[in-house]
Amino acid sequence: MTYTPRLKQKYNSEIVNKLKGNYKSVMQVPKLVKISLNQGVGNNSTDKKFIDTVQQEISTIAGQKALVTKSKKDISNFKVRKGMPVGVMVTLRGDKMYEFLDRLISATLPRVRDFKGVPKKGFDGRGNYTLGIKEHIVFQEIDLDKINKITGMDITIVTNTNSDDEAFTLLKEFGMPFSENGAAKKEVEEAKRKKQEELKREAEEAARVEAVEEEEQKEADRRAALSQEERDQEDAEAKVNEDTDSEENKDNNEASADADDSKNK
Numbered sequence: 001m002t003y004t005p006r007l008k009q010k011y012n013s014e015i016v017n018k019l020k021g022n023y024k025s026v027m028q029v030p031k032l033v034k035i036s037l038n039q040g041v042g043n044n045s046t047d048k049k050f051i052d053t054v055q056q057e058i059s060t061i062a063g064q065k066a067l068v069t070k071s072k073k074d075i076s077n078f079k080v081r082k083g084m085p086v087g088v089m090v091t092l093r094g095d096k097m098y099e100f101l102d103r104l105i106s107a108t109l110p111r112v113r114d115f116k117g118v119p120k121k122g123f124d125g126r127g128n129y130t131l132g133i134k135e136h137i138v139f140q141e142i143d144l145d146k147i148n149k150i151t152g153m154d155i156t157i158v159t160n161t162n163s164d165d166e167a168f169t170l171l172k173e174f175g176m177p178f179s180e181n182g183a184a185k186k187e188v189e190e191a192k193r194k195k196q197e198e199l200k201r202e203a204e205e206a207a208r209v210e211a212v213e214e215e216e217q218k219e220a221d222r223r224a225a226l227s228q229e230e231r232d233q234e235d236a237e238a239k240v241n242e243d244t245d246s247e248e249n250k251d252n253n254e255a256s257a258d259a260d261d262s263k264n265k
Helices: 005-023 048-062 094-111 165-176 184-223 230-264
Strands: 032-040 065-071 085-092 129-133 154-157
Touching: 005 094, 005 165, 032 048, 032 094, 048 085, 065 165, 085 094, 129 165, 154 165
Parallel strands: none
Antiparallel strands: 032 085, 032 154, 065 085, 129 154
16 A cells, blocks of 8 residues: 555645635646745864764755755855865755655644744745745754754745735644734734724614613603593694694795795795
């Protein structure tokens, strides 16, 4: 039976089916292309033993032999000569890529000191995400007894989409623990505030309706306590007052119209 990495199987059986509704074709669903691990050697470019150690550690973490990167030209300001070692890197594809991502999400990141999630700002605008690791000892593959110096590295996850939003959705489905950024938190707080205002308006409206119904019930009880003759008298007085108000409004409207005509003339 052929071995299939857990995240690769999850992508093919779950993530594709979940995201394909957003695209015209299932072939348009974003996918991972490669994962690159890169570590610079800084001022230790002339220390062959240090470079060999870093190369061995990166190879152990990635499960694939890392390569030493060398400068392609002279840079006098940084005292770098062409062909001088400047870092160590390894690029993972296929099953090894999925295996590394699985270990990164489930085992490595939770071991980071005071871990509160990875920031969303690591996207480069073209659908690729870069994450910085300050201490390489968070990887379980590293033997702490053999460490002479704690170093950091950059991990770049490359996708086949140019959209940061689509890449974010893809990595989120894989289980990447993104932290709540300020904008997202502000949106949640704003939604909560609007909900509270809506509940307050509904409560005020309900109280107003209840007060009106209570006044109407009091008026109905008062009318019920009157005799038929008293009710008829109240109705007649109300009719007279209504007619009087209507007549006054009519006179005011006619007076206003006459004033407008005189002004126009």
